[in-house]
Amino acid sequence: MAERLAARVEALVAIPSEGRHEEAILAELRRDLPDVFAVVDDQDSVLFALPERRPGAPLVLLAGHVDTVPIARSAPGRRGETLHGRGASDMKSGLAVMEEIANTLGSGESTSDLDVGLLFFGREELPFAESALVPLFDRHRDIADVALAIVLEPTANRLEVGCLGNLNATVVFEGEAAHAARPWLGRNAIHAAITALAPVTDLPIRDVEVDGLTYREVASVTTIQGGVATNVVPDRATAQVNFRYAPTHTPAEAERRLRELLGHPSATVEIVGNAPPGLVPAGNPLVERLRDAGDLAVGPKQAWTPVAEFGLVGVDAVNFGPGDPQYAHRDDEQVEVAALIRSYQVLRTFLKGTPREHNG
Numbered sequence: 001m002a003e004r005l006a007a008r009v010e011a012l013v014a015i016p017s018e019g020r021h022e023e024a025i026l027a028e029l030r031r032d033l034p035d036v037f038a039v040v041d042d043q044d045s046v047l048f049a050l051p052e053r054r055p056g057a058p059l060v061l062l063a064g065h066v067d068t069v070p071i072a073r074s075a076p077g078r079r080g081e082t083l084h085g086r087g088a089s090d091m092k093s094g095l096a097v098m099e100e101i102a103n104t105l106g107s108g109e110s111t112s113d114l115d116v117g118l119l120f121f122g123r124e125e126l127p128f129a130e131s132a133l134v135p136l137f138d139r140h141r142d143i144a145d146v147a148l149a150i151v152l153e154p155t156a157n158r159l160e161v162g163c164l165g166n167l168n169a170t171v172v173f174e175g176e177a178a179h180a181a182r183p184w185l186g187r188n189a190i191h192a193a194i195t196a197l198a199p200v201t202d203l204p205i206r207d208v209e210v211d212g213l214t215y216r217e218v219a220s221v222t223t224i225q226g227g228v229a230t231n232v233v234p235d236r237a238t239a240q241v242n243f244r245y246a247p248t249h250t251p252a253e254a255e256r257r258l259r260e261l262l263g264h265p266s267a268t269v270e271i272v273g274n275a276p277p278g279l280v281p282a283g284n285p286l287v288e289r290l291r292d293a294g295d296l297a298v299g300p301k302q303a304w305t306p307v308a309e310f311g312l313v314g315v316d317a318v319n320f321g322p323g324d325p326q327y328a329h330r331d332d333e334q335v336e337v338a339a340l341i342r343s344y345q346v347l348r349t350f351l352k353g354t355p356r357e358h359n360g
Contacts, residue, residue, distance in 0.1 A: 001100075005340040006083060008096040013076050013085035019067040019130075020045075022122035026066060029120050032099060034106025037118060041140060045122030045132040048140070050115075051105070057115040058147035060286065062101060062347075063306065064094045064321075065124030073331040081337045089323030093335040094152025095120065097322060097343045104348065112351040114286075117146070124306060128166070128275035133309045148286040149310045150347070154323025157342050159296040161287070161318050164215060165277035166304035167243040167254050171196070172268045173226075177235040186233040189266070190226045193237040196264030197221050200241055203261065208246035211280050213300040215246040219261070244304070247277040278308035281316035289353055290320065294346035320346070 017025040026047050030039065037049035045067075053059070068087040076085030083093070102118055123132040137143055153160075173193045178186025206217040219241065226237030241262070245254040251274045262269050278301065281287050291298060301307070301319050310317035322339040 001344070002337050002341055005096050005100055005344065006078070006337045008099060009083050009088060009093050009335065009340065010076070010078060010085075012092040012095055013083070013087050016071065017067050017087070017122070018070055019123050019126040022066050026120060026122070029066070029095070029099070033118075034102050036106045037102065041136060044135055046136050047120040048117070048136065050117040053115055057113060058286065059115045059117055059145055060351075061117045061119055061146045061149040062098045062152065063119040063121070063149050063317075064091055064098055064152045065122065065306065066092075066095065066120050067122045067125050068092075069125050069329050074333050082334050083337065084332065084334045086333055088327070088333050088335045089154045089325070090328035090333070091153055091321060091323055093323045093340055094154070094321040094343070097340060097347065098152060100344050101347055101351070113353065114351055116351065119149075127168070127273045129273060131309060133306055134312075137309070137313045144314050146310075146315045148281075148284060148290075149307070149315050149317035150290070151306050151310075151317055151319050152321035152343070153301075153305045153319045154325045154328050155301075155319050155321050156324040157294070157296070157320070157322060157339060157346070159287075159291050159298045159318060159320050160301040161213065161298065161307075162210065162215070162247045162280040163278035163301040163305045163307050163319070164217075164244040164246065164303060165249065165251060165254055165308070166273070166275040167245065167251070167258060167271070168273040169241045169243075169258055169262070170270045170272050171239045171241055171262055172270070173237040173239075173264075173266050174268070175233070175235045175237075175266070178233040180231045180233055183233050186235070189234045189237040192264065192266040193224065193226065193239055196262060196267045197239060197241075199261045208248055210247055210300070211282060213280065213298075215300045216302060217245050219243045219258070245277060247279055249277065251276050275304050276308050276312065278305065278317065279311045281318065284316045287316065287318055290318065290346075290350050293350035293353070294342070296320070296346065
């Protein structure tokens with residue numbers, strides 16, 4: 001089991017799959033799909049497969065994105081019981097676990113009172129406007145029948161529910177150029193930016209509690225550009241601002257809050273992306289069943305994940321996967337083999353449950 005999972009992660013990591021270039025890895029996953037799964041959609045960076053549905057069996061969807069951020073200096077390789085390379089944590093380790101669960105179901109080694117579907121998709125690491133899931137949900141309105149979606153994002157085998165909203169804005173500051181020896185003849189756009197961005201840089205972290213879980217709202221200036229020469233007063237500066245907001249706020253409320261913070265007369269604010277937060281699923285017995293299957297620690301998702309997109313179509317979704325989020329997107333991205341085994345065992349125990357045990 002350990003060697004199969006490790007080898008599968010290595011094979012998936014070896015396939016480059018940056019956002020918008022997922023064709024090769026999706027084709028590989030389709031070739032390995034057990035016969036018990038029928039592909040119901042394989043277009044637009046998506047591979048969606050379901051078993052033959054049984055009357056009365058709740059449908060659980062295992063979901064994972066196949067794309068990664070750029071490879072950069074990340075180098076694949078195995079060092080002892082640690083697997084390295086782009087996607088090792090986020091989230092080709094989760095894909096390997098999904099495949100192993102699928103193979104177990106396909107071999108007849110495991111029975112369950114649940115039907116299990118598989119959803120592999122791309123473009124998750126790109127702006128929300130390029131989502132591959134939203135068009136899929138438009139094509140398949142019956143996805144609302146899913147009783148629980150488990151997104152195998154990196155959580156270090158914790159159960160993380162909900163997620164933060166992710167708002168990105170471009171802020172442009174216009175000034176007037178002048179000689180740096182006579183700055184009073186111009187208007188310094190960078191000075192205006194410093195003044196206007198101060199409320200963002202000074203904004204304290206805001207803790208928001210939802211169902212006993214604490215989400216941390218934060219705002220950051222992530223890029224800034226301006227100026228043409230060392231002896232010229234700059235007439236233009238541009239900054240990118242990122243606001244991560246709690247599930248208690250709507251995207252419109254978050255946008256209003258950010259515009260209030262950036263209410264400088266020289267600032268023009270353009271919202272370039274606003275991915276909604278993921279709601280915390282309340283009262284779903286399958287969430288409790290998953291937690292009980294591994295005696296899992298439960299916490300908030302201090303990031304944005306596709307659980308939010310499932311929420312848009314009324315599907316409860318949670319994050320649970322083997323990767324450790326502290327290694328996501330880093331050049332030393334990695335995953336432990338033991339973490340792969342743990343994820344697989346928890347999911348298999350979850351699927352083995354019986355209606356009597358979990359539904360009274």
